[in-house]
Amino acid sequence: MFPWLTIAIALPVVGAILIWALPRAEAPAEPAVATASAQASGGGTATRVRSTTGPGAGASADGRTAKRIALGTSLATLLVVAAMALRFDTSQAGGLQFEQVVPWIPRFGVHYAVGVDGIALVLILMSAVLVPLVIVAAWNEHDDREDGGRGYFALILVLEAMMVGVFAATDVFLFYVFFEAMLIPVYFMIGRYGLGDARAKAAVKFLLYSLAGGLVMLVAVIGVYVHGGTFLWSELTDPGGALAAIDPSTARWLFLGFFIAFAIKAPMWPVHTWLPDAAQSSRPGTAVLLVGVLDKVGTYGMLRFCLELFPSAVSWFVWPVVALSLVSIVYGAILAIGQSDMMRLIAYTSVSHFGFITLGIFALTPQAQSGAALYMVNHGFATGALFLIVGFLIARQGSARIADYGGVQKVAPRLAGVFLVVGLAGLALPGLAPFVSEFLVFVGVYAFSPVPAVLATAGVVLAALYILWMYQRTMNGPTPDKLTGMRDLSVREMWAVGPLIALIIAFGLYPQPLLNVINPAVERTVEIVPEADVAADGASEEGEEE
16 A cells, blocks of 8 residues: 555655755845844733845745745645545545554554544645645745744644644554654744744743643553553454453543643643743744644544543543533633733634534534534634734734734735634634534534533634624724835735635535545544443443442
8 A cells, every 4th residue: 555644744854854954055144134022011921023024035045945845845745645635535434544554663562553534634634734834924934044944944844744643643652752742843943933032931831731741641651551452543442452341440540641631732721821822932833833733633632542542431521521621612712802912812712712622522422523523624724824814914013912003904905804804714704614613513512411502602702702803903993104004915925825715715615525524533433432431331330230
């Protein structure tokens, strides 16, 4: 079988190596100026940045070459993933396809094992689409650096390889390796190439939170091997396998070990506090990959590992997770309303949106889980577009503070129009992609229990408030004198955000192609969990009778 997944993982790595191997070129004689300072504003910190991102920005020769290599490699990876997706058999989307299983560390039963079901495939496709758009959006951001930002573009490619690998891994230990390895490029993308004086602190906070969750998960990974005798996901989920007979109390502890790591990554309340700081100190492209893709690893892990490895333990955690999800929805939305910094505001909206995703996952109904899986993809496109358009706005004015804007639609109508579309997608307007996924979550959660479905509607109301209020304060009203000469979106910037808007509209009007791929995998999960729970309850009752 052709190694589609291995090539999709290897291509970005090769591109990153080529970029790092470029000979050093002399910096431009008159480098563009970039300054960053943090200014206190209300309850948070607003980042102020001045950078040259216009057509006249200069870059070193190795920087220009690095950009071309990065873009070419990411487009080649997208073509490979798209070709693989066209060969995906939707009638068998519930099982693994394009599998490769090769012994890696035989002594410890570790394999290089990759494969995708419908959910993993759409998340890999989403990742492959976002990366080249991020590279195009960040084309001139690092021209003031001596190396033209070639290290940043190399890190993007390394991160892409890790993202494809983490969604494709079907060996639990290999998944853990990719899960932890993703931290390295993101740490440097925030700490070295980020914005503001607090970027180093934000990078360390991100790293510490993620490492803490990863260490807890490592204990659970070892526990899975001890009790299951293998790391292979296909064998661990076998109804007749060793893990199926695991002691219920042990299963709960192992479930909790994985869940804590995924809750931090997602992020859920109350382990979400690293995200607003990381988003505020990140370049917009970094924020797109951080929130649009990396955070999905948490919710994907809940579906793939928590539910399918430990179905007998799920019933113990359903209502606590539902409660945490509802808190995340309302808490994230309320804090988003109070933000004065646009990057922090979008980060808090994501905390709220991830509450909908986890709520759908643990409702354990086909509609809710299909909506949650679809929400992961739609949120990646919608929030990615929102981060990019806010990044373009910040590049022009040099500030992320909402108060520094107003009347932008009069001087930059294209920018304001795109901002409106992606903002409406963020509040799940009917006709745009997030509406379909949010509607499915509500239908499925209501079938599970009407109470959490009703309570979650508060998030919908608050979403309209924080999105429309931000748009009103930045795009409408009188135009300050300092904004009168603001440039509208360039052709390059339209190429960066245009495909995302097209996808948001297309999947809003016709989401069936994605659902055809997602639904079989969801049905498999829904079938496994209730049957195992019933079996576990029955075994417990029999034991008590004896």
